[in-house]
Amino acid sequence: MQIKRFNMKEFLMNYALYLIMLLIVIVIACISPKFISLRVIRDILTQSSTRILVALGCMFIIVSGSADLSGGRVVGLAAVVSGSLAQQATYSNRFWPQFGELPVIVPILASVLVGLLVGVCNGYAVAKLKVPAFLATLGMQMIAYGVNCLYFNKAPNNSQPLGGYKESFGNLGTGAIAGIPILVIIALSICLVVWVVQTRTCLGREIFATGGNPNAARVSGINVFKILMITYMIAGALYGFAGCLEAARTGSATSSYGLSYELDAIASCIVGGCSAGGGIGTVPGVIAGVLIFNVINYGLTFIGLSSYWQFVVKGLIIIIAVAIDVRKYAGKN
Amino acid sequence: METGKYVLEMRHISKSFPGVKALDDVSLTIKAGTVHALMGENGAGKSTLMKCAFGLYQPDEGEISIEGKTVALPNPKAAMVEGVSMIHQELNPILTRNVMENIWVGRVPYKKIAGVHWADDKKMYEDTKNLFADLGIDIDPKESVSRLSVSHCQLLEIVRAVSYGAKVIIMDEPTSSLTESESELLFAIIKKLTAQGVAIIYISHKIEEVLDITDEVTVLRDGQLVGSWPTRELDMDSIVSKMVGREMTNRFPELTHTPGEIFLEVSHLTSANPHSFVDVSFTLRRGEILGVGGLVGAQRTELMESIFGLRPIASGTIYIDGQEVKIKNPRQAIAHKIALLTEERRATGIVPMLSVGENIVLANQTANHARYTGGKGLLNYASRNEDAQRYVDSLSIKTPGLKTQIQYLSGGNQQKALLGRWMLLEPDILIMDEPTRGIDVGAKYEIYCLMEEMVQKGKCVIMISSEMPELMGMSDRVMVMCEGHLSGILTREETSDERIMYLASTYEKGERSNTNANKEI
Numbered sequence: 001m002q003i004k005r006f007n008m009k010e011f012l013m014n015y016a017l018y019l020i021m022l023l024i025v026i027v028i029a030c031i032s033p034k035f036i037s038l039r040v041i042r043d044i045l046t047q048s049s050t051r052i053l054v055a056l057g058c059m060f061i062i063v064s065g066s067a068d069l070s071g072g073r074v075v076g077l078a079a080v081v082s083g084s085l086a087q088q089a090t091y092s093n094r095f096w097p098q099f100g101e102l103p104v105i106v107p108i109l110a111s112v113l114v115g116l117l118v119g120v121c122n123g124y125a126v127a128k129l130k131v132p133a134f135l136a137t138l139g140m141q142m143i144a145y146g147v148n149c150l151y152f153n154k155a156p157n158n159s160q161p162l163g164g165y166k167e168s169f170g171n172l173g174t175g176a177i178a179g180i181p182i183l184v185i186i187a188l189s190i191c192l193v194v195w196v197v198q199t200r201t202c203l204g205r206e207i208f209a210t211g212g213n214p215n216a217a218r219v220s221g222i223n224v225f226k227i228l229m230i231t232y233m234i235a236g237a238l239y240g241f242a243g244c245l246e247a248a249r250t251g252s253a254t255s256s257y258g259l260s261y262e263l264d265a266i267a268s269c270i271v272g273g274c275s276a277g278g279g280i281g282t283v284p285g286v287i288a289g290v291l292i293f294n295v296i297n298y299g300l301t302f303i304g305l306s307s308y309w310q311f312v313v314k315g316l317i318i319i320i321a322v323a324i325d326v327r328k329y330a331g332k333n
Numbered sequence: 334m335e336t337g338k339y340v341l342e343m344r345h346i347s348k349s350f351p352g353v354k355a356l357d358d359v360s361l362t363i364k365a366g367t368v369h370a371l372m373g374e375n376g377a378g379k380s381t382l383m384k385c386a387f388g389l390y391q392p393d394e395g396e397i398s399i400e401g402k403t404v405a406l407p408n409p410k411a412a413m414v415e416g417v418s419m420i421h422q423e424l425n426p427i428l429t430r431n432v433m434e435n436i437w438v439g440r441v442p443y444k445k446i447a448g449v450h451w452a453d454d455k456k457m458y459e460d461t462k463n464l465f466a467d468l469g470i471d472i473d474p475k476e477s478v479s480r481l482s483v484s485h486c487q488l489l490e491i492v493r494a495v496s497y498g499a500k501v502i503i504m505d506e507p508t509s510s511l512t513e514s515e516s517e518l519l520f521a522i523i524k525k526l527t528a529q530g531v532a533i534i535y536i537s538h539k540i541e542e543v544l545d546i547t548d549e550v551t552v553l554r555d556g557q558l559v560g561s562w563p564t565r566e567l568d569m570d571s572i573v574s575k576m577v578g579r580e581m582t583n584r585f586p587e588l589t590h591t592p593g594e595i596f597l598e599v600s601h602l603t604s605a606n607p608h609s610f611v612d613v614s615f616t617l618r619r620g621e622i623l624g625v626g627g628l629v630g631a632q633r634t635e636l637m638e639s640i641f642g643l644r645p646i647a648s649g650t651i652y653i654d655g656q657e658v659k660i661k662n663p664r665q666a667i668a669h670k671i672a673l674l675t676e677e678r679r680a681t682g683i684v685p686m687l688s689v690g691e692n693i694v695l696a697n698q699t700a701n702h703a704r705y706t707g708g709k710g711l712l713n714y715a716s717r718n719e720d721a722q723r724y725v726d727s728l729s730i731k732t733p734g735l736k737t738q739i740q741y742l743s744g745g746n747q748q749k750a751l752l753g754r755w756m757l758l759e760p761d762i763l764i765m766d767e768p769t770r771g772i773d774v775g776a777k778y779e780i781y782c783l784m785e786e787m788v789q790k791g792k793c794v795i796m797i798s799s800e801m802p803e804l805m806g807m808s809d810r811v812m813v814m815c816e817g818h819l820s821g822i823l824t825r826e827e828t829s830d831e832r833i834m835y836l837a838s839t840y841e842k843g844e845r846s847n848t849n850a851n852k853e854i
Contacts, residue, residue, distance in 0.1 A: 200711045202702050207697055212684035219643065220682050220696035220754065221667040279686045 016320055016324050017271060020317070021292045028299040035302055039221045042181060048294040049077075049187035050242045051264065051286060054146035055272075058265040059286045063198075064231040065211035065278025066126060068134040070118060071239045071265055073144040075258030078114045078243025080152050082169075083253035084163040091164030093155050104168040108244055115240020116233055123232030125246060129306035140175055141262070145255070152255040164252040173248030183245060190238070195283040197234075207231055212279030267314070271321040290315065298301050339401070339415065339502045340365040340532045341386065346395035348381055356392070361551055361560045363501060368523060368533045370543040370564070371554035374576055376747070379536050382553070383503050386534075388412035388418040400501065418494030419503040424486045426478045431460040433474040433783045464492050467529075468522050483686030484515035491522065495531070502526065503534045509771060511833075512629050520546050538771065540569050554578055577775045584774070585806035586781050590788040592621035592809055597762055598794060599640065602649030604822060609635045610817040612649075617762070617795065620788045623799040624808030626833045631814040633797045634676055638762045641673040644667045647727040653761075667700050672760035676750055676767045676797070683739050689750055690735035691722035697757040724753030729779065745776030752783065763787060764795045769803060781807055789842045801830050815840040 012019070030036045052069050061068040084095035086107040125136035132327055146303075153159045175182045198204040208218040210227045243286050247253040272289025276282030293314060300310050341363040348356040356378045363369050370381050384390040386397065388406035389584055396403050399415050406412045409419070428436050434441070434457075443450040443459050461474035470488055475568045479487065487507060494502045498649040508516045523533055523546060536755050537543055543564070550567055552559040552575045559575050573584070573838060597617040610632040617623050625633050638644045640651060640659040651658050653669055660666045666673070675681040684692055694717045698705055705717050721735050728749040732742055739747055748768070755763060765784075784794050784807060798804050805828050811838035812822045818841035 087755055196711070202698055202706065202712065205691065205695075205712070206699060208687060209684050212687050213681075215681040215694075216684050219641075219663055219673065221664045221696075221699045223662075245717060248450070275686065279684060 031303045044298050046181045049183040050246045052187050052290045053288050054241035055265040055268040055290050059237035059262045059281050060231045062274045063281040064210045066208045069137040070140040071262035072119050072258040073141045075243040077144045077148040078111035078240040079247040079253040079257040082111035083247040086165045086169040098139035111240040111244035115236035119236020120231040127228035139228050148255045254281040263274045267318050274300035336466045342398045348392050357556045363532045366527050366530045367548040370535045370547040370550040377553040378556040412499045416500035418499040422505045432476050434456050445718040461638045484511050501532045505536045576649040592618035594750045600650045603647045604636045605645035605647040613819045617793045620791045621809045624804040624811040627814040627837045632817040670761040672755035672763045674765040685740035688736045689732045689739050692739045693721040693753045745772035762793045
């Protein structure tokens with residue numbers, strides 16, 4: 001007894017956020033027609049790039065049914081670590097005067113390793129020590145920030161903002177190939193890889209099953225501990241890499257980098273259709289979630305609205321998104 | 334209140350959900366002071382109809398009247414005020430409060446002193462005591478609910494319904510988690526309630542029970558009304574055929590297999606949990622169905638979950654095909670070709686938001702990566718879908734498609750999909766824990782056929798069951814447990830209701846001291 005008919009309510013629920021985004025873009029474009037330009041689109045995409053990496057990391061965690069509050073501070077830590085290893089030999093305020101100029105791969109690898117390390121700690125605390133994910137990762141958030149400040153304050157740097165990056169490192173964040181920012185290319189390639197891992201590998205499917213019902217996953221022979229460790233490590237690596245790119249993009253780094261990125265990332269995931277209960281989430285959804293927030297950010301600044309308003313609008317969007325989500329699923333049960 | 338007057342009338346009720354018409358012009362009339370059974374296969378619309386009566390759903394069409402007066406039931410609160418109460422399958426008492434507070438929650442009697450409403454514990458205690466006395470229930474109103482058994486919690490819900498002045502009480506599978514004696518107590522209370530003029534709507538899959546205690550039976554099928562009859566005009570076969578819409582001559586398939594040599598041997602297995610099973614030894618032959626009987630608390634589930642590596646073992650050994658095996662987690666069990674269809678379909682079976690196909694391949698995908706990746710690392714969806722579709726077809730799982738989220742399937746179809754998950758692993762030993770609980774007759778028969786098919790191929794099946802007919806109808810031997818002890822193993826010839834019940838309620842205490850003596854050696 002199947003009845004298929006167009007349901008306006010269902011349509012609105014499924015696409016409400018995209019409609020809202022469209023509406024905002026239209027309103028902004030009406031106020032300031034220059035908003036619809038290639039330059040603006042490029043700016044928004046560049047700004048979204050590092051955010052997308054953090055959000056993808058977060059997506060893995062949320063899909064696996066867990067939570068992670070450490071992301072933002074890991075971005076900060078990785079930004080400072082990679083920045084400190086990417087300075088020109090001729091720069092006067094070098095973080096490590098005793099080292100020569102290091103190949104660009106060193107800061108990149110260092111940032112990813114830092115992220116991985118935090119991921120291992122998170123995963124172990126959550127999956128082995130059974131510390132509730134919110135608390136374990138809150139702890140790691142503080143530890144990452146503390147370690148970052150200690151490192152950043154090391155003599156001779158003494159908490160001075162980093163700068164003087166080598167050209168090859170700076171290019172990661174500001175260069176372009178055929179007019180397309182390198183950052184955007186990197187972000188898109190990583191999106192593609194994550195999408196493949198998520199949908200086309202056993203690991204990806206096992207992460208969904210673990211998040212959807214950990215007990216059923218265990219009974220079906222899935223090593224839930226391993227899955228959680230891996231998701232936290234992937235997430236950590238993504239945060240770390242995002243930190244490195246953030247340093248390259250801004251040409252600087254301080255210990256306050258990455259503040260509250262994790263909350264933006266969680267919000268983007270939820271707005272992008274990930275279920276806070278685990279087991280549901282897609283890469284295109286998360287990309288859309290990140291873009292919605294960045295379009296709003298950029299757009300509201302573009303028409304000269306106070307940045308304080310951005311918080312109000314972002315907060316509203318999160319609440320609306322979850323309210324719709326709850327209805328979407330509750331209605332069918 | 335005189336019997337014969339309609340207390341609840343539901344006329345021409347229709348209700349649709351996105352994509353599904355759950356109820357199609359269904360009418361139901363309930364006389365005061367009677368027990369009215371509502372029967373049908375899973376997905377027939379029983380729960381939807383009752384949720385309309387209880388104000389949880391709003392019907393798209395049709396009207397509901399109570400004692401002749403048309404009513405609107407926008408929510409459960411309104412339904413309760415109008416006199417309709419529902420005892421759910423899953424009970425949700427507030428565990429941290431005591432019995433009387435659970436009954437009066439939301440409307441605690443109070444005294445007004447100095448403008449402040451003070452809870453009147455004394456009145457609440459007296460009122461509760463009187464309600465209990467009326468129904469012959471022996472529970473201290475001040476007892477903490479966390480200390481009550483499931484059956485007592487259920488009685489609590491019933492008393493709560495009565496305290497609202499319920500005229501109709503809907504009971505959804507009330508005996509599914511009760512022991513026999515607890516069920517008897519429930520039936521006694523149902524009698525008292527009907528004598529007071531309360532009508533009971535009784536949803537159950539247990540036909541014997543329905544024939545015993547109900548006055549009328551209404552059968553639904555695929556969201557439509559099949560009909561209503563006085564119970565005395567019906568028997569087991571006629572109810573079954575009305576539910577499935579065809580003649581069901583056999584409830585069990587004909588068993589033609591013959592067990593072979595010993596395949597699994599469990600020797601002196603003792604749980605790491607001191608309150609669980611102790612010193613259990615049994616064997617299982619190739620091509621044998623071993624039934625496992627016992628009452629609630631017999632530790633049957635714990636035993637099987639331990640064999641499957643879900644729970645730790647203190648001592649004892651397991652041999653498969655003569656080889657000693659150590660199984661510490663489900664992965665190792667699966668590697669040894671053991672499968673476990675767990676008792677709790679929702680808690681440990683389905684991954685609700687994933688698709689039917691995804692749920693079916695779940696275990697095999699983890700155990701045999703290469704089957705779906707061709708060794709290349711990336712999944713080949715075609716081979717996954719092919720495997721899933723094969724079991725959707727062979728188990729006749731009713732689903733709109735492989736991509737439908739499994740949570741939208743009926744219980745029986747979910748169960749069949751889970752069975753498919755394990756069959757895909759081609760296990761040598763399939764352990765099924767209450768495989769037919771809460772599923773309809775048609776699906777039950779199909780599951781029985783599948784068991785027979787497995788043992789025909791020389792595989793082994795262990796079936797934990799609390800249903801006597803099933804234990805006797807399907808098992809080559811029945812192993813009975815009592816309070817963590819193996820109290821006896823009956824061959825097919827020896828098996829009878831009485832023997833199983835006897836063994837389920839007692840075990841030779843002497844055996845236990847023997848065990849301890851053995852351990853010291």
